Amino acid sequence: MGIIGWIVIGALAGWLASIITGNNKKMGTFANIAVGIIGGFIGGFVMSLLGGTGVTGFNLWSLFVAVIGAVILLWIVNMFHK
Numbered sequence: 001m002g003i004i005g006w007i008v009i010g011a012l013a014g015w016l017a018s019i020i021t022g023n024n025k026k027m028g029t030f031a032n033i034a035v036g037i038i039g040g041f042i043g044g045f046v047m048s049l050l051g052g053t054g055v056t057g058f059n060l061w062s063l064f065v066a067v068i069g070a071v072i073l074l075w076i077v078n079m080f081h082k
Contacts, residue, residue, distance in 0.1 A: 005058045010036030017070030035070050043069025
């Protein structure tokens with residue numbers, strides 16, 4: 001997956017995760033992209049621990065994995081900021 005794919009998946013995953021965790025009003029576009037990309041790595045790591053596959057390309061499974069990772073990341077960040 002190229003850089004554009006990572007940015008698009010990252011933006012969508014970060015935006016969905018910010019809605020799920022209630023951070024949507026505090027986050028901007030760049031924060032959503034960063035959270036989504038980092039979430040892709042976290043989600044891939046968690047899925048590999050569970051025996052599944054991580055981010056496999058530009059598809060719905062990769063978006064799901066990135067959203068899971070981004071929610072985990074935002075949950076951890078919220079623990080320290082509240």
